[in-house]
Amino acid sequence: METTHRVFVGDSRTLETIDDDSVELVVTSPPYPMIEMWDDLFTELDPDIGVALDDGDGRRAFDAMHAQLDRVWDELERVLVDGGIACINVGDATRSVDGSFRVFPNHARVLEAFETRGFDPLPDVLWRKPTNSAAKFMGSGTLPPNAYVTLEHEFILLFRNGGDSREFEPGADRRYEAAYFWEERNRWFSDVWTDVQGELQDLPETDASDDRRERSAAYPFEIPYRLISMYSTYGDTVFDPFWGTGTTTLAAMCAGRHSLGNELEPAFLDDFEDRVENVPSFSRSVARTRLERHREFVERQQHQADGTACSYDAVHYETPVVTKMERELLLREVTGIETIENGYRAVHEPVVPGEN
Numbered sequence: 001m002e003t004t005h006r007v008f009v010g011d012s013r014t015l016e017t018i019d020d021d022s023v024e025l026v027v028t029s030p031p032y033p034m035i036e037m038w039d040d041l042f043t044e045l046d047p048d049i050g051v052a053l054d055d056g057d058g059r060r061a062f063d064a065m066h067a068q069l070d071r072v073w074d075e076l077e078r079v080l081v082d083g084g085i086a087c088i089n090v091g092d093a094t095r096s097v098d099g100s101f102r103v104f105p106n107h108a109r110v111l112e113a114f115e116t117r118g119f120d121p122l123p124d125v126l127w128r129k130p131t132n133s134a135a136k137f138m139g140s141g142t143l144p145p146n147a148y149v150t151l152e153h154e155f156i157l158l159f160r161n162g163g164d165s166r167e168f169e170p171g172a173d174r175r176y177e178a179a180y181f182w183e184e185r186n187r188w189f190s191d192v193w194t195d196v197q198g199e200l201q202d203l204p205e206t207d208a209s210d211d212r213r214e215r216s217a218a219y220p221f222e223i224p225y226r227l228i229s230m231y232s233t234y235g236d237t238v239f240d241p242f243w244g245t246g247t248t249t250l251a252a253m254c255a256g257r258h259s260l261g262n263e264l265e266p267a268f269l270d271d272f273e274d275r276v277e278n279v280p281s282f283s284r285s286v287a288r289t290r291l292e293r294h295r296e297f298v299e300r301q302q303h304q305a306d307g308t309a310c311s312y313d314a315v316h317y318e319t320p321v322v323t324k325m326e327r328e329l330l331l332r333e334v335t336g337i338e339t340i341e342n343g344y345r346a347v348h349e350p351v352v353p354g355e356n
């Protein structure tokens with residue numbers, strides 16, 4: 001099996017490179033309005049934003065920043081197929097503007113924007129992003145009432161484009177082979193993810209890309225990898241309009257889906273060339289870790305008096321599974337990558353147990 005992965009340099013407010021109804025899943029994380037690291041970028045997109053910030057008018061700046069993101073959400077509505085899912089990772093912002101501290105609720109504003117565009121909101125996920133500093137608490141030490149809660153979570157907002165879910169022919173291989181294990185389902189479809197950081201090891205960075213990665217606010221690999229596994233099948237195309245360091249593309253490569261990306265800053269694309277070399281060994285370890293964990297799960301159930309029954313045999317692996325739907329599950333690893341115009345072609349082979 002082969003997949004293609006294309007990345008374009010450009011402004012996602014006017015996505016000329018992506019056709020109507022050409023992607024089945026969007027996984028992305030925009031620059032967060034009212035987080036200082038993105039002030040300059042938003043001001044370049046609309047100079048009035050800088051004026052509002054200088055005027056100390058936080059509410060006006062917040063609205064104007066979201067107006068820029070709204071233009072990207074318009075494009076997503078156009079490029080996403082009916083029934084396709086959009087996964088938007090976003091955090092709220094806390095900030096003192098003109099001497100007054102408050103929260104700017106980005107998640108609520110993005111939710112409203114998608115609903116206005118005809119997307120159906122689905123139950124969302126909250127993931128915990130730990131801040132270890134003892135000085136993290138805001139406000140007046142240990143005296144009531146003027147201290148503030150520290151934000152340590154982000155949202156993954158989930159939307160379906162249009163009213164109806166996607167349909168598949170009965171028993172479609174591309175869907176059944178893309179099944180996930182029952183115990184993965186139980187963790188992944190939980191509404192609070194506390195186990196995201198370090199869940200699966202991330203790809204090694206070069207010094208330059210590491211620095212840019214820091215500045216890009218990249219999300220952990222596990223986030224797009226889970227979302228792609230949850231909301232797409234083999235043969236689908238995943239799109240990220242705020243591509244950054246390309247974590248979504250890496251996850252799509254490892255998950256055996258096609259991908260498209262769009263990014264304003266060209267330097268990120270050069271960094272990605274270094275990262276992509278390691279994809280074959282990385283994707284192998286991601287797939288093998290999943291299989292290994294499944295085996296550990298089965299063993300635990302067999303040793304527990306009230307363990308879950310693993311009553312079915314997997315077709316491609318020598319392991320029992322809990323549900324009939326998991327039987328055809330087939331993990332794939334990347335065995336080769338070549339450069340093509342605007343991107344890469346990845347060759348995938350089924351993961352064969354026991355081979356190194």
Ligand SMILES: C[S@@+](CC[C@H](N)C(=O)[O-])C[C@H]1O[C@@H](n2cnc3c(N)ncnc32)[C@H](O)[C@@H]1O
Pocket residue numbers: 010011012013028029030031032041216217218219241242243244245246247248262263264265
């Ligand atoms: C939060 S970062 C995304 C990080 C990414 N998820 C990762 O793991 O590396 C947001 C990215 O969106 C890009 N960006 C912001 N506005 C854009 C626009 N209008 N069109 C395309 N890219 C944009 C920024 O340059 C930045 O790289």
